[in-house]
Amino acid sequence: MNNPTKILLGAVLFLILGIAGNMDYRDAVLAEQHYATMICDGHWPDYKELKPECDRSEQEKNNNPETIARRVQGAGY
Numbered sequence: 001m002n003n004p005t006k007i008l009l010g011a012v013l014f015l016i017l018g019i020a021g022n023m024d025y026r027d028a029v030l031a032e033q034h035y036a037t038m039i040c041d042g043h044w045p046d047y048k049e050l051k052p053e054c055d056r057s058e059q060e061k062n063n064n065p066e067t068i069a070r071r072v073q074g075a076g077y
Helices: 003-040 056-062 065-074
Strands: none
Touching: none
């Protein structure tokens, strides 16, 4: 295996690891957002004790019967 091939393989490996790390980070951010949403909407207790900041007006808007009906319709129920 010559030197340019080793460099190319190293670059490809580095790129793959970077993409995997980025995807892992995005999954963690989405999981944290989902957790906070479920806590703020009152569906889950704060078992991780992260104490997310919940905007009461958003929570009231999300629990509005019209909003719930739109979410249920959008989910295909």
